[in-house]
Amino acid sequence: MSRPVTDGGREMIATKHPLDPMIRAERLPNIWCPGCGIGIVLAAYVNALTKSTKPHEKNVCISGIGCTGRIAGYLNLDTYHTTHGRAIPFATGMAVAKPDLEVFVIAGDGDISTIGGNHLIHAARRNVDINVIMVNNFNYGMTGGQHGATTPLNARTHTSPYGNVESPFNVPYLVSAAGASFVARWTALHVIQVTKAIKRMMEIKGFAFLEVLSPCPPTYGEYNGYPAALDMMKHFRERSVVDNGADLSTVSVATGADDRIVVGNFVDRKRPSYDELLTELQARTGKKSGALTEA
Amino acid sequence: MRRSGEVKVSATTTINKKNTSSGALKPGTYFMMGNFACVEAAIMAGCRFYAGYPITPSSEIFERACVRFPEVGGSAIEMEDEVASAAALIGASYAGSKAMTATSGPGFSLMMENIGLAFITEAPLVIVNVQRAGPSTGIPTLVGQGDMMQARWGSHGDLETIAYSPSSVQEFFDLTITAFNTAERFRTPVFVMADQVIGMMWERLKIPSIEGVEVLQRKVMDAKTRAKPFDYANDFIPMPIVGTGTNINVDSLTHDYRGYPSTDYTVSESMIGHLLGKIRRHAEEIWKWDGYLLDDAEELVVAYGSTARSALAAVKQARANGIKAGLLRLITPWPFPDAIIERYSRRVHNIVVPELNYGQIVHPVRENAQCPVIGINRAPGALMDPTTIVDALEVVAN
Numbered sequence: 001m002s003r004p005v006t007d008g009g010r011e012m013i014a015t016k017h018p019l020d021p022m023i024r025a026e027r028l029p030n031i032w033c034p035g036c037g038i039g040i041v042l043a044a045y046v047n048a049l050t051k052s053t054k055p056h057e058k059n060v061c062i063s064g065i066g067c068t069g070r071i072a073g074y075l076n077l078d079t080y081h082t083t084h085g086r087a088i089p090f091a092t093g094m095a096v097a098k099p100d101l102e103v104f105v106i107a108g109d110g111d112i113s114t115i116g117g118n119h120l121i122h123a124a125r126r127n128v129d130i131n132v133i134m135v136n137n138f139n140y141g142m143t144g145g146q147h148g149a150t151t152p153l154n155a156r157t158h159t160s161p162y163g164n165v166e167s168p169f170n171v172p173y174l175v176s177a178a179g180a181s182f183v184a185r186w187t188a189l190h191v192i193q194v195t196k197a198i199k200r201m202m203e204i205k206g207f208a209f210l211e212v213l214s215p216c217p218p219t220y221g222e223y224n225g226y227p228a229a230l231d232m233m234k235h236f237r238e239r240s241v242v243d244n245g246a247d248l249s250t251v252s253v254a255t256g257a258d259d260r261i262v263v264g265n266f267v268d269r270k271r272p273s274y275d276e277l278l279t280e281l282q283a284r285t286g287k288k289s290g291a292l293t294e295a
Numbered sequence: 296m297r298r299s300g301e302v303k304v305s306a307t308t309t310i311n312k313k314n315t316s317s318g319a320l321k322p323g324t325y326f327m328m329g330n331f332a333c334v335e336a337a338i339m340a341g342c343r344f345y346a347g348y349p350i351t352p353s354s355e356i357f358e359r360a361c362v363r364f365p366e367v368g369g370s371a372i373e374m375e376d377e378v379a380s381a382a383a384l385i386g387a388s389y390a391g392s393k394a395m396t397a398t399s400g401p402g403f404s405l406m407m408e409n410i411g412l413a414f415i416t417e418a419p420l421v422i423v424n425v426q427r428a429g430p431s432t433g434i435p436t437l438v439g440q441g442d443m444m445q446a447r448w449g450s451h452g453d454l455e456t457i458a459y460s461p462s463s464v465q466e467f468f469d470l471t472i473t474a475f476n477t478a479e480r481f482r483t484p485v486f487v488m489a490d491q492v493i494g495m496m497w498e499r500l501k502i503p504s505i506e507g508v509e510v511l512q513r514k515v516m517d518a519k520t521r522a523k524p525f526d527y528a529n530d531f532i533p534m535p536i537v538g539t540g541t542n543i544n545v546d547s548l549t550h551d552y553r554g555y556p557s558t559d560y561t562v563s564e565s566m567i568g569h570l571l572g573k574i575r576r577h578a579e580e581i582w583k584w585d586g587y588l589l590d591d592a593e594e595l596v597v598a599y600g601s602t603a604r605s606a607l608a609a610v611k612q613a614r615a616n617g618i619k620a621g622l623l624r625l626i627t628p629w630p631f632p633d634a635i636i637e638r639y640s641r642r643v644h645n646i647v648v649p650e651l652n653y654g655q656i657v658h659p660v661r662e663n664a665q666c667p668v669i670g671i672n673r674a675p676g677a678l679m680d681p682t683t684i685v686d687a688l689e690v691v692a693n
Contacts, residue, residue, distance in 0.1 A: 024544070027555060057518075057540035062386075065547070073544050073556060078537045081546040081556070082413050086382040086417065089346075094537060095345050096370050097390035101538050122375040234613060278370055285365040289563030 025254035035229025037188025037214030085116030125177035137216035145219025181206030183267035318367030330355035336471035343369030345385035351688035375400035381409035419478035439675030454497030464498035492601035583626035591622025609684035640664035
C-alpha cells in the first residue's frame with residue numbers, strides 16, 4: 001500500500017511495507033474503526049509468522065464472524081472465514097485431517113466464548129493442537145454494541161442499557177480448567193508480549209489460548225467511559241499488572257477506573273495432545289491396515 | 296436396478312483406486328445391517344474422516360466408523376454436538392479428506408447452518424440422515440420421512456441440494472459410494488436420506504471387488520497455476536487444499552472470483568448463479584429412479600425409501616385386484632427429477648404418493664405432474680401398510 005511520508009519537506013512515497021507479502025495488501029484499508037485493537041493483533045500475528053519455523057504454506061488462519069473475524073481475510077495465507085462461533089470445530093476437523101498444519105483461530109470474544117463457548121471448552125479438554133487468539137473488546141462491536149459473555153457486570157451496552165446484570169466469564173480460568181496446554185492474557189497495548197506469546201503458541205503441542213483485551217471506542221468505550229481512541233489504551237497502561245503465576249480464579253476482568261487487569265503467560269504445561277493420541281490410536285489399531293478384513 | 300442417470304467420469308474427475316483398496320471388506324455376500332453397510336461403503340469410497348455425535352437410529356454408523364476408520368488409517372472423532380460435527384467436516388474436506396457424518400432429525404436440524412457454509416464454500420462432504428419420527432425429539436427410534444423438505448430447504452438462503460434415498464441395505468451401500476462420488480464431482484454437500492427401517496434392517500449385501508467400483512476424486516487446484524480460485528464461468532472448479540500453497544481465502548460471505556467478500560450485486564448474482572447452476576445444469580446426470588410395471592401402468596405410485604417397499608407390495612396386490620398399477624421409485628429426491636415425473640404422468644390417470652409424513656415430496660410431484668396427484672400420508676412411527684396404498688389405488692382407479 002502506498003503511503004506518503006515527509007522527509008525534510010519533500011514528500012516521499014513508500015510503495016512497500018516489509019510485511020506486505022504476508023498480507024493481502026490490495027484489500028486495505030481494513031474495515032476496523034479508528035482506535036480498534038484488532039489491527040495490532042493482526043500485526044503481532046504477522047510478525048510472529050515471519051519467525052515461524054514452519055513452511056509458510058503450513059500456516060492457516062481460521063476465523064469466525066464479527067470484527068475480529070475479518071482478520072483471516074487480510075492474511076496472505078490459506079484463510080477461512082467460517083460461521084459464527086464455529087471456527088474452533090472447523091479448525092479441529094482440519095487439524096485432525098492434516099496434523100502438519102500450524103492452525104490459528106483468531107476471533108472475537110462473542111464468537112469464541114459466547115456463541116462458541118461450548119466448542120472452546122471441548123477443544124481445550126481434548127487438547128486439540130490448535131491455537132486460539134480471542135480478541136476481547138467486551139461487547140459485540142460489529143452489530144452495534146450488545147453485551148456478551150465477557151461484558152463486565154454493570155457495564156452498559158445496547159442490550160444492557162441499565163447496566164449488565166450478567167457476570168462475565170473469566171476466560172483464562174475457564175480454559176485452564178478445561179485443560180489447555182497454554183493460556184495467556186495480554187492487552188492491545190502489550191505488542192511485544194502478544195507477539196512473543198503467539199510465537200510460544202506456535203511451539204506448543206496442544207491447545208494454546210491467548211486473550212487480547214482491546215479497546216472498542218465507538219460502542220463499548222462510548223458507553224463505559226472510554227470514548228476516545230486512546231482512552232482504553234491509557235487505562236490498560238495504568239491498570240495492567242503482569243503476574244504470570246496469578247491464581248486464575250482471581251483474574252476476572254472489569255473495566256472500572258480502579259479495576260486491576262491481570263495479564264501474563266499464565267499456563268505453559270505439557271499434556272498429550274489430541275492428534276498425538278489419535279496417531280497413537282491409529283498405530284495401535286492400524287496393524288490390520290492394508291489387509292482385507294472379515295465383517 | 297440403477298440403470299438411469301449414472302454419474303459418469305468427466306474431464307473434471309479422475310479415478311483413484313489406489314487409496315481405496317486398503318482395508319475395504321473382501322468382495323462377497325454378507326448379511327449386514329444397513330448402518331454397517333453404509334460405513335463399509337464409505338471406506339470403499341475413500342472416506343477417511345468421520346466427525347459425529349451419537350443419535351439413534353444412526354448410532355451404529357458412528358460406532359462402526361470408530362472401529363473401522365482407525366484400521367484403515369482414518370479418524371473418527373466425537374464432537375460436542377452436531378453443529379461441531381458439520382463444521383469439522385468442512386475443515387477436514389478442505390484438508391483434502393473425504394469426510395462424512397451420520398445423524399437423525401434433531402442432529403440434522405443443528406447441522407443446517409454449516410450445510411450452508413459447505414455449500415457456499417463448495418466443500419464436498421456426505422451427511423447421512425437415518426430419519427426417525429419427528430417433530431422435535433419425536434419417537435426415538437421409529438421410522439419417519441419427515442426431513443425430506445428440510446434436506447432441500449433447511450439451510451437459509453438459496454441452496455441446490457443433492458439427496459439419495461435408499462430402499463434396501465444393498466442400496467444404502469451403493470448410494471453411499473455414489474454420494475461420495477457426486478460430492479467430489481460437484482464440490483458440494485450430499486445427503487443420503489435413509490430412514491430407521493433401512494438403517495437398522497439386516498439384509499443380504501453383495502460387496503463388490505474394489506476394482507469394479509467407480510471412485511471419483513475431486514479436482515485439486517495447483518498452487519503454481521492458480522488464477523481465479525472461484526471462476527464462476529466454470530461449473531467444476533478445482534479445489535484449493537489447505538497447506539499446499541494456494542493462499543486462498545475461503546469465505547462464508549458472498550465472495551468474488553478471488554474469494555474476497557463483496558457486497559456488489561453482480562458478484563452475488565454470479566456466485567449464486569454458479570452455485571445453483573452447477574447442479575441444475577447437470578441435474579439429469581444426477582437423477583436416479585427405478586420403475587416397476589411402468590409400461591402399461593394406468594395408476595402410478597411414486598415412493599422412496601422404506602415406503603417404496605410397501606409400495607411395491609401394494610402395486611403387486613393392486614395388479615392381482617385387476618388395477619394396472621406401476622411404481623416409480625425416486626432414488627434422487629433432490630435435485631427433483633421433474634422431467635421424469637412429467638413424462639410418466641402423461642401416460643397414467645393418477646399418481647399416488649405415499650409418505651411417512653404429512654405431505655412433502657407430494658408437492659414437487661404435483662408441481663410437475665400432468666395428471667391428478669393424491670398424497671397418502673401417515674404419521675411417522677410405523678412402516679406404511681401396503682393395504683393403505685392398495686385402498687387408495689382402488690379409490691382412484693374406480
